[in-house]
Amino acid sequence: MDAGSKIVDSAFQPAGRDSQEVLAQAEQAVFRIAEHGRRGRQDYVALRDAMREAFTVLQARYENQSDVTGVPTGYTEFDLITAGLQPSDLLILAARPAMGKTSLALNIAEYATLKTRQACVVFSMEMSAPQLAFRLISSIGRINQQRLRTGQLEDEDWSRVNHAIRMLSEAKMFIDDTPALSPDVLRSKARRLKREHDLGLIVIDYLQLMQVPGNKENRATEISEISRSLKALAKELNVPVIALSQLNRGLETRTDKRPVMADLRESGAIEQDADLIVFIYRDDYYNQDSQDKGLAEIIIGKHRNGPTGTVKLRFFGEYTRFDNLAHDSVGRME
Structure with missing residues (x-):
């Protein structure tokens, strides 16, 4: 009443x-x-x-x-450190542009929905649903995304495209590409999906593109409200939430460009609310003669309920895909 x-x-x-x-x-x-x-x-x-x-x-x-008690990401060393993505946890995935934030988040969602049959939603405020679909086809089919973009496919690409589409057609993945979502509207959409499809994972791309109606003067306060709302959403629905986040440009002026907590844009509230904060760093992006060509460091900077550490993954930019390294190339736990 x-x-x-x-x-x-x-x-x-x-x-x-x-x-x-x-x-x-x-x-x-x-x-x-x-x-x-x-x-x-x-x-x-x-x-x-x-x-x-x-x-x-x-x-x-x-x-x-099992060493994995939450939603597995498919990345062996990462899952060993985190035990998978835990219910009610807010994971902030942060990096500078072109590091692969969207690719890594999609790879995790792809694994969760195809391998463990979890229902997943991606709130994409930067890219359209068809753009994400092409990325998923490229990732699963191992098809150069430039050929997908231009339509100049080779004969062997078509079988890979069909295979990827068949797999993705069975996935319980939903994409909402509404721009500039407010926390209340996003939560409403997520509740509906939870009720109708037993949602197991939420991905938000990206946090700084969300808006709070009526709050136009203080961006830091607005980000703080958004961050709190995403943690509340994870707790309310009892599912892990992955929110992508930008980093400040300041790190570009440092010699060591590996991200740290202070690099998070409007970092105070995000750092406080997040259960996990994960950074992506690719040395070959900055150094052409890097000894780590094709490698990405996945840096766990904060882990509220476990250890931090760094995991190395192989990055295939042409496929928008991160993969595990060989078994002997293990991560570092702290």
Whole structure:
């Protein structure tokens, strides 16, 4: 009754909010009612109940006998450090332009949906759905994306294209390419997908392209609100959220251009809210004579519930794809 009254009041007194914002808040109220119905009416949980739930989870992990307890990324050393992407975690994936942020996020989503049958949504505010589809075809089919872009395919490419399309057609992956989403609207869309498809992973490309209606003066405050909302979304839906993020240009002036926490644009709130902060660094992008040609360092700069470290992956720019190295080329855990 109380929720219904609030929904009606907000509809007649929107207080400057547009119809999408009002609808998103109404949907949130309804979603909370459904969640409370499943968990009981209290917002609090007795410690004994939390302990019982924790023991059940621990027992399931013991019986599973796997190093990966969350959503696997397909990257062996990364999964060993993180145990996979954990429910309710916010992962910030940050890098300078052209390092491969979108490629890595798509590769993870691709693995999750094709190998483990997780439902996944990609909120792409920078690239269109067809552009992402071409990237996925290039990645899975190992087809040079320039040939896909120009249509100048070789005979053997067509079988690879058909194979990739067949695989992707079975994937439970959804793409929303609405530009400049607000936190409320994004959460509304994610709730609907969770309810209808049992969503297991959310990817957002990228955080700085989101907007908070009415907040145009202080960008740092706006980013702080967006960051908090994404962590709240991960917790509310109990799924991992990967949010891509830009880095400040300042690192370009340093001798060592490996990213650090201070390089995150509007970094304070992002650093605080994130459970995992992961950077991408490719030395051959900056140094033509690099000894690490074709290699990428995946730097885990923050890990709230585990170790940090660096994992090396092979990067195939022509396929927009990251792959594991040979087994003897292991990462570094700290």
